[in-house]
Amino acid sequence: MPVESALSSDNAELTISIVGRFDFELVQEFRAAYSDQKGTRYTIDMRATEHMDSSALGMLLNMRKTLGEDTKISIVNCRPQIKKILTISRFDKKFSIE
Amino acid sequence: MKILVVDDTEANRKLLCWILEDDGHTVVEAVNGQEGVDLFQSESPDLVLMDVMMPVMDGFDSTKAIREILGDTHIPIIFLTALSDDASLAKCLSVGGDDFLSKPINEQVLQAKINAHARIRDLNEELNKQKVELEALHALTEREHEIAKAVFENAMGASLQDCANTRHYISPATTFNGDILLSAPSPSGGLYVILADFTGHGLPAAIGALPLSQTFYNCTVAGDSVSDIARKLNTALEGFLPDFMFAAAAVLEMNADGTRVTFWAGGLPDIIITDANGSIKESVISSHMPLGVLDDKEFEREVIIRHPEPGDKYYIYTDGITETETPDGEMYGDERMQALFDGTQKDPFTKLLYDIKTFRGALEQNDDITIIELTCSPVELETEHDTKPLAQGKLPWSLNMNLDANALNGSSPISQIIDMIGSSPAISEHKDYLHTIMSELFSNALEHGVLELSSELKETEDGYLDYYQQREDRLAALTDGNITINVEFILGDEYGKLKINFNDSGKGFDVKNLKASDDDNAFGRGASLIDTLCDSVEYNETGTAVTAYYTLRSTD
Incomplete structure (x- = not known):
């Protein structure tokens, strides 16, 4: 599965992992990942994400809108090229990028 | 058993021979202590019967010499003696004898002692054999441990x-x-x-x-x-x-x-x-x-x-x-x-x-x-950096791809293009950025060009899903239309450069509109991404053709 989500042992943190290409083909799956399960903090784990395009940026913004501005969403373990794309798009203002 | 009889009196030797041979033993006879030592070496007997008082060399010295030759191996030596004082009997044992028997010889006692000492000798032999085996095994284990240790450390x-x-x-x-x-x-x-x-x-x-x-x-x-x-x-x-x-x-x-x-x-x-x-x-x-x-x-x-x-x-x-x-x-x-x-x-x-x-x-x-x-602090790994500059390649080349409706309906061609051009040494470290740039250019040409989808759909989250649903539907129904992709490698003074050109058969779109978006909009990010990653991006007036330049700088 290219999108997997798992709650931490205290049920507080929902981690969504994206494997391979993060693009429009994951629109449904990605949305389901944060709608089906709820946490108080969210983490997008990009360790296995090889590429992302602007449709993925759109999906992340939709997630932000749905969960509200106050929910903590972290994007973690980005490879350098992914981090650059996020930085170029000024996503560091809306997400905490580690 | 082979038994060595050392005695200077012929009658004693004959008597012993008679008894021992009768019991099935082989007998070797020596007439004094010196001959006893010599025959012991040449005949390797299993047991020695030793007289004490003899010319040339007495039984005590002969026994000492034989024990010296034997070292760790055990061969029983039984003294046959007419002496009966405690001191002499003690000496028999202290020089290396295992037992003594008083003369005149009692046949039954002699047989019993020979059997008892044969048993001891057998046990001893067994022990020695086991000791040798153990030592070999130990050496083998040590060697195996050495090998295992090397494998272990490498792994x-x-x-x-x-x-x-x-x-x-x-x-x-x-x-x-x-x-x-x-x-x-x-x-x-x-x-x-x-x-x-x-x-x-x-x-x-x-x-x-x-x-x-x-x-x-x-x-x-x-x-x-x-x-x-x-x-x-x-x-x-x-x-x-x-x-x-x-x-x-x-x-x-x-x-x-x-x-x-x-x-x-x-x-x-x-x-x-x-x-x-x-x-x-x-x-x-x-x-x-x-x-x-x-x-x-x-x-x-x-x-x-x-x-x-x-x-x-x-x-x-x-x-x-x-x-x-x-x-x-x-x-x-x-x-x-x-x-x-x-x-x-x-x-x-x-x-x-x-x-x-x-x-x-x-x-x-x-x-x-x-x-x-x-x-917990930012990770600092001690890595070695390969500072050798990458060769930019010596030959210019170009790649053309013309995708018709049928080809567009398959999976995105971008990964394949990147695989093809990415094997060139100058390009391999730029693969990821080029993948992003070309994916964006391709999405624009396909979605806004050939499929005539509007970005405005993406303004709401449901519209976002709708947009991609329409993309799928229109693509499945597509009969006409094509996209041509041209990638050209241009040699430079220091770094090579890629000229990337996309042409689509659509009606075109308003280029200015494409670039206008603010931070919150879930759409219109592709164009600014391409702008930042490329040296320059030029659209033609109708928005049906775009040319981007990308310099293959060393990323270190």
């Missing part, structure tokens, strides 16, 4: 190399370590650490290290998550190890900034977390079963996530530390250990190691001891 890689974030101490109780401590960088710049303690110690425990380390390194290269690594390790060990063997372990990952620590722990002593001053913040129980116990279906993969402050420290260690005993059998224990982390110690790590040693005193270490200290 562990260069073992653990400390980086700026870690300090560790490893002290095996035997040649082989049943504790394994490995670390590896993660693809996103973070750090993985694993500490595992196999049941027992020595070679059997160390064997489990092989599947463990191989699996760990495979996982870290792939950038697996902590829970995946733990699960894969569990599967590997469960398959490899016998039922009674398993490994208490902790798998930990720290992100590149040192602001996030994720770990899985099973069967190890509590993990101690302190602040920068060494004052304990939390001690975390290893709540899971050790690796290699549960099968994959039952395996619990839940991880613990912490967001440490800069300078926080994690201490992971094996029970060899807390179970260190004094000569009186008193254990070091958790309380003594945790008391070190009260914020008063300048360097609790070093203090702990010193304490353990003093606590044990003169006692030998009886279990493997391993501890690692991890400091």
Whole structure:
């Protein structure tokens, strides 16, 4: 599965992992990942994400809108090229990028 | 049996010959002590009957000489003597005789003594044989251990190399370590650490290290998550190890900034977390079963996530530390250990190691001891940089692709194009950015050009889904239309350059509209992404053609 989500042992943190290409083909799956399960903090784990395009940026913004501005969403373990794309798009203002 | 009879009196020798040969023994006769020694060497008898008083060399000296020749091998020597004083009889034994028999010889006693000593000799021979076998076996084991040790060390890689974030101490109780401590960088710049303690110690425990380390390194290269690594390790060990063997372990990952620590722990002593001053913040129980116990279906993969402050420290260690005993059998224990982390110690790590040693005193270490200290700060790995500049390639080339409706309906051609051009040395390190640029250009040409989809749809979340649904529908129904892609490699003075051109058969779109978007909009990000990553981007007036230039700079 290219999108997997798992709650931490205290049920507080929902981690969504994206494997391979993060693009429009994951629109449904990605949305389901944060709608089906709820946490108080969210983490997008990009360790296995090889590429992302602007449709993925759109999906992340939709997630932000749905969960509200106050929910903590972290994007973690980005490879350098992914981090650059996020930085170029000024996503560091809306997400905490580690 | 071959029996050597040493006696100067012919009548005695004949009598003995008669008795012994009658019992089925072979007899060799010597007329004095010297001849006895000579015949002993040439005939190698199984037993010696020795007279005491003889010319040339008496029985005492002859016996001493024979014992000298024999060394460690045992051949019984029985004295036949007419002497009966205690001193003489004692001398028979002290010079190396095994027994004595008084003359005149009693035939039954002689036979009984010969049989008894034959038994002793057989036992001795057996013992000697076993000793030789044991020595050979021991030598073989030593050699095998040497080989195993070499394989083991190679498999562990260069073992653990400390980086700026870690300090560790490893002290095996035997040649082989049943504790394994490995670390590896993660693809996103973070750090993985694993500490595992196999049941027992020595070679059997160390064997489990092989599947463990191989699996760990495979996982870290792939950038697996902590829970995946733990699960894969569990599967590997469960398959490899016998039922009674398993490994208490902790798998930990720290992100590149040192602001996030994720770990899985099973069967190890509590993990101690302190602040920068060494004052304990939390001690975390290893709540899971050790690796290699549960099968994959039952395996619990839940991880613990912490967001440490800069300078926080994690201490992971094996029970060899807390179970260190004094000569009186008193254990070091958790309380003594945790008391070190009260914020008063300048360097609790070093203090702990010193304490353990003093606590044990003169006692030998009886279990493997391993501890690692991890400091939460941005990960600094000591890596070697390959500074050799990449060749830009000497020949210009270009690549053309004309995609009709049928081809567009398949999967995106971009990955294939990147694979083709990415094998060129100048391009390989730019593959990821080029992938992004070309994916964006392709999406624009296909979605806004050929399929005539409008970005405005994407303004709401439902519209966003709708947009991609329409994309799918229109693409499936597409009969006309095409996109041509042209990539050209242009030689430069220092770096080569790529000219990327997309042409589509659509009606075109308003280029100005494409670029207008603010931070909150979920659409219109592609164009600005391309702008930033490329040197320049030019659209034609109608928006049906776009040309982008990308310089292949060295990224170091």
